[in-house]
Amino acid sequence: MPELPEVETTLRGLEPHFAGKQIIQSELRRYDLRWPVPENLLQMLIGARIARMYRRSKYILLELSNGLTVILHLGMSGSFRVEAERPEKLKKHDHFLMQSESGKWAIFHDPRRFGAILLSETAEIESHRLLTVLGPEPLDSDAFSGAYLQSALKGRKIAIKNAIMMAKIVVGVGNIYASEALYLAGIHPLRASSSLSRKECEALVAAIRTVLSAAIQSGGSTLKDYLQTSGQTGYFQHHFRVYDRAGLNCEKCKAEIVRQVINGRSSYFCSFCQR
DNA sequence: CTCCTGTCCTGCCGGC
């Protein structure tokens, strides 16, 4: 799925047409996403103003003027596109649409339906079951530091790649950016989490920030499903150093990049550069 | 607690 950069890119694509705007029309074509979509969604959304749009982890949050917040998640295959008019023919997996007073439509498309649309009272959003368990934002340099990471990894035996993909430790890092960040930091993905030195934790924190920031700059990464709200693909996949590059040569040492399944997920690394 | 596995769902690709 869309990892943090793709969610951030989506948010930025929606904001100009929806933040601060009233929702004048909305349609729901399927209720059976990851969890059932609340039956009162349209009733609560239509006529409400989106007072604020923001991202927390991989969730896009629409804070409405009526005391409710819409929680959106793109799942594994979700994307939003913005259209000037409601298309006469919708695509097969277009599940949700909304039009703001700007006239623009936002259309949620999600073939695998691992995405989610939920409602929460705004006053209780911080304690929502999905949001309350989350660790720090990786781009928040105060909360996500080398010292923090080392303490969060203390006593953990799991592979460092699994650890940085755990939302409780740090949010937003998925399978692609975990491989890329570990490569940049020179850390082997199978290292035991608690074995990382303070210096390595600092390097990893910096690498995660660098990779995520660069990916946001490139409009995210498109492998199969992900598109920007404009319909364009992201560009960061052209900058991958290791992800999906098994058998190619490491840019630094020319050794072959290896693919190995770690915890059921494809992982890519250079066994010479990453120790 | 930590950890590991199974699971939700559709589409695509390669092999036969």
Added chain:
DNA sequence: TGCCGGCAGGACAGGA
């Protein structure tokens, strides 16, 4: 051309 297995970017739920 068709069928089948395997795989895909997330992350919750439940059991050891």
